[in-house]
Amino acid sequence: MPMIDVVLEFLGGGGLARLSVTELLVLGLVLTQVTIAAVTIYLHRHQAHRALDLHPLVSHFFRFWLWLTTGMVTREWVAVHRKHHAKCETPDDPHSPRILGIRTVLARGAELYQREAAREQTLAHYGHLTPDDWLERHLYARFPMLGVALLLGLDIALFGVAGLALWAVQMLWIPFWAAGVINGVGHWWGYRNYETRDAARNITPLGIFIGGEELHSNHHAFPASARFSSKWWEFDLGWTYIRLLALLGLARVKKVAPPRPVILEQKQTIDLETVSAVVISRMYVMASYAREVIRPVLRQERREADGPRRRLLRRVRNLLTREAALIDAAARGRLERVLERFGNLRTVYQYRQQLQSVWSRQALSQEQLLQGLQEWCQQAEATGITALQEFSRRLRGYSLQAA
Numbered sequence: 405m406p407m408i409d410v411v412l413e414f415l416g417g418g419g420l421a422r423l424s425v426t427e428l429l430v431l432g433l434v435l436t437q438v439t440i441a442a443v444t445i446y447l448h449r450h451q452a453h454r455a456l457d458l459h460p461l462v463s464h465f466f467r468f469w470l471w472l473t474t475g476m477v478t479r480e481w482v483a484v485h486r487k488h489h490a491k492c493e494t495p496d497d498p499h500s501p502r503i504l505g506i507r508t509v510l511a512r513g514a515e516l517y518q519r520e521a522a523r524e525q526t527l528a529h530y531g532h533l534t535p536d537d538w539l540e541r542h543l544y545a546r547f548p549m550l551g552v553a554l555l556l557g558l559d560i561a562l563f564g565v566a567g568l569a570l571w572a573v574q575m576l577w578i579p580f581w582a583a584g585v586i587n588g589v590g591h592w593w594g595y596r597n598y599e600t601r602d603a604a605r606n607i608t609p610l611g612i613f614i615g616g617e618e619l620h621s622n623h624h625a626f627p628a629s630a631r632f633s634s635k636w637w638e639f640d641l642g643w644t645y646i647r648l649l650a651l652l653g654l655a656r657v658k659k660v661a662p663p664r665p666v667i668l669e670q671k672q673t674i675d676l677e678t679v680s681a682v683v684i685s686r687m688y689v690m691a692s693y694a695r696e697v698i699r700p701v702l703r704q705e706r707r708e709a710d711g712p713r714r715r716l717l718r719r720v721r722n723l724l725t726r727e728a729a730l731i732d733a734a735a736r737g738r739l740e741r742v743l744e745r746f747g748n749l750r751t752v753y754q755y756r757q758q759l760q761s762v763w764s765r766q767a768l769s770q771e772q773l774l775q776g777l778q779e780w781c782q783q784a785e786a787t788g789i790t791a792l793q794e795f796s797r798r799l800r801g802y803s804l805q806a807a
Contacts, residue, residue: 423566435570455659665681
């Protein structure tokens with residue numbers, strides 16, 4: 405008998421369940437997906453961001469399941485994640501690959517999480533409104549490793565030697581995918597629909613294998629949203645689970661990303677409603693600015709440039725729409741050299757920065773925001789740049805609801 409067959413027969417045998425290797429693989433996939441669902445629905449969207457309410461039975465099942473399969477404590481996970489959002493891409497971020505390096509976060513993601521979770525100051529500041537009942541105080545938080553020990557015994561009793569391998573996969577699943585891949589790759593590689601101030605990226609448009617957490621950039625753009633998908637071609641499996649729970653009366657969605665802005669063509673007066681609509685839709689506004697102003701002007705400059713200047717423009721294409729805080733010194737130098745040579749490009753880039761500053765100054769009153777947006781539109785329309793003028797006129801039509 406070939407060695408591989410011997411190994412497979414060995415792993416498939418033993419234990420009360422007497423499952424085949426194929427059955428064990430399917431079971432392992434199902435169990436790890438339940439764990440992923442518990443993390444993304446209960447820990448992330450429900451507990452950390454309060455984007456939905458869960459029925460107490462569902463909430464406690466997820467809490468028990470995570471105690472059994474990960475040993476994670478709700479308060480600790482929530483506190484570390486909230487601090488990540490509050491201090492993202494700074495030295496205080498618990499696991500930023502831009503600060504610590506991608507290799508460090510991939511290889512030591514679980515260690516970084518444990519180190520931050522052990523800081524009482526982090527728990528006190530960011531761990532509020534998490535479970536604090538008798539079970540949490542006397543079992544889940546007090547004996548977090550008891551659950552994984554019980555799972556080990558249960559896996560071996562049910563599946564024999566193969567149960568040990570199944571348990572090992574269950575133990576490594578979240579540290580690898582969540583602490584390593586999401587916290588690491590999700591801030592290093594992928595695409596972005598919105599230019600947030602952090603480096604979060606969507607790893608793939610199909611959020612299936614990790615329950616929708618693959619759409620990490622969308623989440624950072626709208627952190628309080630229960631749905632992570634944003635474009636029609638993106639799929640968030642976690643959101644599908646939430647919708648099913650809602651249909652069964654076991655969940656209630658509280659928050660989702662704001663809808664795309666309503667633009668009334670006949671509305672030409674910038675009022676307080678315009679300001680509110682623009683501020684609420686600011687992620688959409690900046691994405692539209694990149695698509696409708698920056699890129700058309702860049703295409704025009706490239707058409708009129710000679711070979712060397714055209715290549716220079718191609719090198720800064722993505723830098724023109726990237727969040728300024730994420731551009732390193734070398735790239736910033738390239739960008740500045742291009743902006744010095746191309747006047748229209750420099751103008752629309754500067755107006756992009758000025759538009760962001762309208763809502764970035766949070767201390768401003770509604771009247772000051774109104775004045776800032778009015779002045780921006782007036783000055784933008786006086787530049788003579790067609791794409792910028794048309795964008796400004798559409799911005800005047802932003803409304804909270806259709807007429």
